[in-house]
């Protein structure tokens with residue numbers, strides 16, 4: 001076999017490369033560079049380090065029949081949903097079993113909206129970890145501002161519920177956020193840091209999602225400016241022992257602002273109330289575009 005010759009040595013010991021080979025070498029170099037340009041953002045991108053999670057919070061909406069109607073519209077629109085994101089539906093207790101059954105084999109996971117810290121007992125109206133696990137639940141929202149505001153949830157009970165969730169293998173979504181009054185009084189940081197300090201005592205930060213939900217932006221149509229949400233979320237992240245915790249933004253997330261929100265470097269997902277109720281809208285959120293990144 002004739003050895004492949006790229007060029008030849010001249011009398012000064014310099015290796016001369018033929019023009020054709022040079023072109024080929026430059027070509028493959030640019031190909032290599034293009035590959036790098038194409039692939040390098042994936043390595044440094046937030047997506048590979050921190051998981052993205054788009055979660056619907058149905059609150060006290062939908063009967064079982066309505067939940068199944070939703071799935072008929074929603075599921076077919078997930079064919080092209082990128083693999084980089086987890087899709088979660090946090091539904092009322094009465095629809096959890098039906099959802100789990102109908103979502104089996106799909107990429108959508110089921111979440112509950114509350115959990116009691118005891119496994120069983122005289123706690124009228126509450127639901128425990130084993131009960132949720134039996135229905136196929138994987139996630140649970142804890143400390144939502146509506147529970148803090150209307151049902152007397154405190155940082156202490158939030159912490160107990162978080163511990164119970166993790167003890168049963170569920171991933172809690174801890175909600176934190178300030179009221180309008182607290183924001184106006186410049187107390188945003190203090191309030192959130194206290195919620196985190198007390199809420200996270202004894203919590204494993206590798207099985208946790210945090211949702212930053214400014215109360216004044218929930219259900220009001222008044223979204224927190226995405227750069228401000230990004231700022232508060234980076235502040236939250238600095239409080240954590242695990243910087244890779246997924247931190248969502250929540251509060252009037254809609255099809256027309258999701259792309260901008262998700263383009264923020266610190267925001268790893270969304271917790272969505274109103275816009276998760278229509279299959280069409282929630283599919284648009286889950287299929288948010290990263291084109292603007």
Ligand code: PGA
Pocket residue numbers: 057213217218219220221250251252253271272273274275
């Ligand atoms: P919203 O609710 O999207 O309707 O503002 C968010 C939430 O409460 O989690």
